[in-house]
Amino acid sequence: MPQLNGGGGDDLGANDEMISFKDEGEQEEKISENLSAERDLADVKSSLVNESETNQNSSSDSEAERRPPPRSETFRDKTRESLEEAAKRQDGGLFKSPPYPGYPFIMIPDLTSPYLPNGSLSPTARTYLQMKWPLLDHGSLQSRQALKDARSPSPAHIVGPFCLEFPGQSDLSLHQFQLSNKVPVVQHPHHVHPLTPLITYSNEHFTPGNPPPHLQGDVDPKTGIPRPPQHPDISPYYPLSPGAVGQIPHPLGWLVPQQGQPVYQGFRHPYPTALTVNASMQSFLSSRFPHHMVPPHHSLHQTGIPHPAIxxxxxxxxxxxxxxxxxxxxxxxxxxxxxxxxxxxxKKPLNAFMLYMKEMRAKVVAECTLKESAAINQILGRRWHALTREEQAKYYELARKERQLHMQLYPGWSARDNYAANQQGKKKKRKRDKQPGEGNEHREYFPNPCLSLPPITDLSAPKKCRARFGLDQQNNWCGPCRRKKKCIRYIQGEGSCASPPSSDGSLLDSPPSSPSSVAPSPSSKESRPQTEQMQPLSLTMKPAHQPLHYPHRHLLAGHPPPPSLVLLENSAAAAGKTPGAAHNGAHGDVSSSRQPGSSGAALARPLAASLCHSHSLHPNSTAPQPLSLVTKSIE
DNA sequence: CATCCTTTGAAGTCG
DNA sequence: CGACTTCAAAGGATG
Known part of the structure; x- marks a missing residue:
């Protein structure tokens, strides 16, 4: 490790996080000791980081300097081991396949660093990749084929765990890429860019012989720009132009090499490590810049694909x-x-959570059969909290890179610009000004177990009353519901909690397909209560009144994943702390969770809770909570 | 058709 | 410097 940080070089995440994790430095060592495999990756990663940073330094030193150490580093805490193990054991649910199916790539990314010459990877690293690669484990036929495919040196990276989820939706085939020359596809694992994780590679996608159905059929409704068919998993970060057909809809896709540009060949990813934009990259980037933003001589890339952010x-x-x-x-x-x-x-660069949402939304939609973004976002928010630090780190890093890239692309840009634009144009919705009192009230109660938890769905139920009573009985709706705000009824009324979950909750939380999750709502008289009680523990609670989003602060500070913290706090609260007491500072977040009734049970072992991923819910846990962090007692 | 909803995080503004 | 506000994505719901 040292390199990860490189003395703070890699600024993964938000400052907050960094801060919180700051004192965890020593743990890295520990980790290194214990986690050899991980270490290998970490080493590779760190080395990559260093490289990138180094490179970056040339271009943007100041930033690097001011940034705190990478969160990833911080993530390596003692608990991590246990967490990981737990995760492995528990995978089950949400993320089908490996514990965090989509995340196996986590470490891989760095391997892809363009800076590493082919074959520069250490054997270890490679080994790691193979071990970790979900596909390999699952060994789908396709993946194997891919592996065999001579043309793809290491198709493995192409194969993603996610593929399992959306079989048959392969739009793109690796081969196609290769053959078409449209995209300089890099087959080597090390070529996989760190950001690749966002790309949900699916075997199917790249299955040879799986010709892309129609590359150009789809047209983006909003932009009107034709775009290649997209995989549900693959959330195209940005719309692709027709010319971009065959491109991997990577979130950062806009950067994805186009038309076999030499520079990018070998890079699957747009950001050659974003950290570093080398000269060639620069030119590339510049080509994509809007003239005004970029140094004069720039124009759109030949492909004509505008920067996604634009x-x-x-x-x-x-x-x-x-x-x-x-x-x-x-x-x-x-x-x-x-x-x-x-x-x-x-547009503003996407933050870590946004990136995560982009990636996972499709999955959630598929799993939950939900379409409403608000609900989905709630779920995603929970899942986000349920993610391990490492997993989150991945996104933080992506976000960081995104920001950096954005910065480089639009040197003069400031978020303020968008503010102004909106204000002037008045286009944007005037942010709902929440009534101070009102908003707070909800939020405070928000923490209610019912809401907070996976079944959070309740939470998600801004329209709870609507759902329950329907439009016909609006008179029965609570005020907030009438105003399209969060339903306070359920929040306050505990009894109602139970019921709702089933209705909406089920939708939201439970992945239809997963048996485990499907569970037993009925069977659980106990389960239900359980979940409810546990819910308070859920990670999610973000203090409503504290818009501040720094849940991680504590978390970070306390290593335990967010959930655990919450749990702890809750339990404390349960212990008798008054809400107010708990309230201060760091605990502010938790305050929300305090709810009458929510309490007690909360106890679930924090750790367990933290470990648990929604899917791994205990059978007893109500089905509808797949998303929830509720826990399964791991024992 | 514009806005809300909902999430987290980054970055802005304001006092 | 802390608190608060905006915006980023997304798409159904709502007025």
Missing amino acids: VTPNVKQESSHSDIGLNSSKHQDSKKEDEKKKQPHI
């Missing part, structure tokens, strides 16, 4: 066009001019 006023312009035609024109013209004048809207 939202051209196309849509608006179009509308304006029509308007112009219909309406008067001076005004419109001027408007139009303004718009034109207006630079394309450059």
Whole structure:
């Protein structure tokens, strides 16, 4: 480790997190001692990081300096081992396949560092990859084929655990990529970019002989830009232009090498390690920049694929066009001019959670058969908390890279720009101003077990009353529900909690398919209570009143994953702390969780809770809680 | 059709 | 410096 941080070089995550993990440095050593395999990866990773950092330094020293040590490092705490093990044992549910099926790549990414010459990987690293690679374990026929495929030196990286989830949806085939030359596909594991994890590679995707159905059939409704068929898993980070067909819809896809650009060949990933944008990369990037943002000489990439972050006023312009035609024109013209004048809207880089959401949304949708984003997001939020630090670290790193890249791409850009744009344009929704009192109230209760937990669905039930009573009985709705706000009824009323879960909860939380999760709502008179009680423990509770999102602070500080913390705190609360007492500072988050009734049970062993991933729920746990962190007693 | 909802995190503004 | 606000994605729901 030392390198991971490189003295703070790698700034994975949010500062908060970094801070929280700060004192965990020594643990790295420990880890290194104990976790050989991991260590190998870590080493590789760290080395990569260093490289990237080094490179980066050239381009952006200041940033690197100011950034705190990588969260990843911090993540290596003592608990991790246990967590990992637990995770392994418990995988079950949400993420089918390996404990964190999608995450096996976690470490791999670094291996892909462009900076590593082919074959530069240490045997260890390779070994690790193989061991870790989910596909290999699962050994799907396709994956094997892929492996065998001479053309793909190491298809393994291509194969993702996720493939299992969406079989038959292979849109892209590795071969195709290769053959088509559209994308310089890199087959070597080490070529896999760290960000690759976001790409849910599926065997099917790359199965030879699995020609992409129709690469161009799909058109992005919003952008109107044709895009290649997408895998549910694969959330295209950005819309691809027609020319991008065959590209892997990576979240960072826009950066994905196009048309076999030499520079990127060998890189599956756009960011050659984002950390470092070398000269060639620079040129590449620059090519994609909007002229105004980029040094003058730049223009869109030859592919014509705009940077994902750039939202051209196309849509608006179009509308304006029509308007112009219909309406008067001076005004419109001027408007139009303004718009034109207006630079394309450059979006904020996605943060870690957003990246995670992008990646996982499809899965959740598939599992839960939910479509409502609000509900899905709740689930994702829980899952996010359920993730191990390492897993989260992956996303933090991605986010960091994303930010860096964004920074490089749009040197002058500031989030403020978007603020202003919206304000001026008034387009954006005026953020709901929550009534202080109102909002807080909800939030405070929010923590209610019912809500908090997986069944959180309750939480998710902003429309609880609606769901329960239906539109016909709006008179029965609680005020907030009428206002489309969070339902307070269930929050406060415990009894109701139970019921709702079944209704919405089931939808949200329980993956239909998974038997384990499916469980027993009925059977569990006990289970239900259990879950409810446990729920408070759930990680999710974010203090409502504390918009602050720093749940990790404590977590980090206390290593235990978020859930555990919550649990602890809850238990403490249960012990008799008054909510207020618990409230201060760090505990603020938890405060929310305190709810009458929520209590006691909470106890679930924190650790267990922390370890548990939703899926691994105990059979008793109510089915609807797959997502929840509820725990299964691991023992 | 615009906005809400919902999540976390980053970054902005404000006092 | 802390508290608060906006925005990023997403898509159904709502007015």
